Amino acid sequence: xxxxxxxxxxxxxEMGQEVTLRCKPISGHNSLFWYRQTMMRGLELLIYFNxxxxxxxxxxxxDRFSAKMPNASFSTLKIxxxxxxxxxxxxxxxxxxxxxSPLHFGNGTRLTVT
Amino acid sequence: GENVEQHPSTLSxxxxxxxxxxxxxxDSASNYFPWYKQELGKGPQLIIDIRSxxxxxxxxxxxxxxNKTAKHFSLxxxxxxxxxxxxxxxxxxxxxxLTFGKGTMLLVSP
Numbered sequence: 001x002x003x004x005x006x007x008x009x010x011x012x013x014e015m016g017q018e019v020t021l022r023c024k025p026i027s028g029h030n031s032l033f034w035y036r037q038t039m040m041r042g043l044e045l046l047i048y049f050n051x052x053x054x055x056x057x058x059x060x061x062x063d064r065f066s067a068k069m070p071n072a073s074f075s076t077l078k079i080x081x082x083x084x085x086x087x088x089x090x091x092x093x094x095x096x097x098x099x100x101s102p103l104h105f106g107n108g109t110r111l112t113v114t
Numbered sequence: 115g116e117n118v119e120q121h122p123s124t125l126s127x128x129x130x131x132x133x134x135x136x137x138x139x140x141d142s143a144s145n146y147f148p149w150y151k152q153e154l155g156k157g158p159q160l161i162i163d164i165r166s167x168x169x170x171x172x173x174x175x176x177x178x179x180x181n182k183t184a185k186h187f188s189l190x191x192x193x194x195x196x197x198x199x200x201x202x203x204x205x206x207x208x209x210x211x212l213t214f215g216k217g218t219m220l221l222v223s224p
Contacts, residue, residue: 004157033211043158043203043214056211091157100146100165100207105157 002026004106006092012112018080021109023092024073033103034067034077035091043091049075050097082113116141118206120215128223133194135218137204138186144208147180147187152201152217161202162189194222 005024013019025032033048047057049069057067064083069075079086089108095101117140127133137147145166150158164171164178164187171178175194180187191198199222205212 042216045211048211093157102148102160102163103150103158103212105150105159107155107157 004092004094004104006090006106006109008109009107010110010112012114013082014114015083016081017113018078019082019086019111019113021077021090021092021111023075023077023106025075025092025094026104027073029094029096029104031095031097031101032069032075033093033095034075035093035105037089037091037108046077079111082111084113087111087113116144116206116208116213118204118213118215120204120218122218123216124219124221126221126223127194129194129196131194133191133198133220133222135189135202135204135220136186137188137206137215138184139206139213140185141206141208142182142185144185144206146207146212147178148205148212149176149178149189150203150205150214152203154200158203191220194220196222196224198222 007022031050034046036044046059047067052069067077089110091105091108093103093105095103120137148163151161152158162176164180175192177190201217201219203217204215
């Protein structure tokens with residue numbers, strides 16, 4: 001089991017640029033989650049998918065953020081245009097189901113927007 | 115929505131001592147209570163979880179206790195070792211997604 005795979009591990013970009021974060025969930029898991037982690041706000045759920053369908057995107061901070069899951073093995077989180085306050089660690093996680101199943105996290109993407 | 119409070123924010127212990135981290139939650143319908151350990155540069159990893167029909171669960175040096183009436187649950191680590199040093203998060207869910215506490219940084223000194 002390779003675990004949840006995220007890329008890139010680190011991303012440094014300038015304000016105004018587009019950023020795309022990528023995630024490959026664990027095979028066989030039906031639910032995929034995008035979280036953002038900062039010192040001030042801790043772990044925040046941005047959006048989650050069940051069977052590739054977005055279920056709850058109420059945590060997406062602004063229209064600049066968008067997420068897709070074109071198939072069961074791939075998801076992207078896009079920020080366009082990026083701003084310095086978007087700097088954070090972004091985690092992808094997957095689970096067998098969306099209700100009370102253990103989450104398996106990737107190792108995150110550390111995003112720095114200058 | 116669910117509100118989860120976690121204490122303390124930092125905890126320093128000597129190797130071999132016990133460590134206790136506590137969380138309270140607001141939604142009485144919550145029924146799943148996992149704990150995650152996050153090491154530097156890595157994602158959170160599930161270490162133990164408990165469901166509402168159980169009051170206590172133990173796995174080697176780690177145990178979790180749940181008091182549904184008081185709406186709080188705790189993580190207990192006995193015989194702490196330096197490799198236990200990490201950030202620990204509690205989380206709560208009912209019929210929706212997990213809400214995480216703000217984390218406790220545990221430092222175990224040799």
